[in-house]
Amino acid sequence: MSHASLAALAVRMIAANGREMVLREMVESGTAYNPTLTPVDTPVVGVVETYKLQEIGGLVQQGDKRVLLSAEVVPKPEMKLVDGSTEYEIIDVGEVKPGDVSILFALQIRR
Numbered sequence: 218m219s220h221a222s223l224a225a226l227a228v229r230m231i232a233a234n235g236r237e238m239v240l241r242e243m244v245e246s247g248t249a250y251n252p253t254l255t256p257v258d259t260p261v262v263g264v265v266e267t268y269k270l271q272e273i274g275g276l277v278q279q280g281d282k283r284v285l286l287s288a289e290v291v292p293k294p295e296m297k298l299v300d301g302s303t304e305y306e307i308i309d310v311g312e313v314k315p316g317d318v319s320i321l322f323a324l325q326i327r328r
Contacts, residue, residue, distance in 0.1 A: 220318035227321045228287040235262040238284070239299040240292055258299070261286050263324075265300070281308065281327050288312075288319035298326050 240259045247253040263284040298305045305326035313320045
């Protein structure tokens with residue numbers, strides 16, 4: 218199976234098993250004399266997982282979650298993830314990328 222077909226499979230599986238969320242990025246708008254930050258929301262579909270007890274410690278804290286996103290949108294740590302009415306900080310972004318094709322991103326999120 219090629220990396221491109223693995224990426225397509227990841228998109229289908231996450232779409233079938235995930236739920237709608239939003240990646241929120243704050244971008245500068247306005248003038249140089251009156252700058253403002255404006256939220257820009259990008260809809261995504263993600264699969265939420267909880268960390269296993271043996272994974273908690275170090276950088277992973279109790280209550281953190283892992284969210285799997287297809288590689289259609291590239292998340293950045295400075296973004297927020299909104300799931301329903303709850304906004305989460307993105308603590309870490311991991312990329313599954315065998316070869317030249319990104320397949321999915323694994324986000325560590327925290328309230």
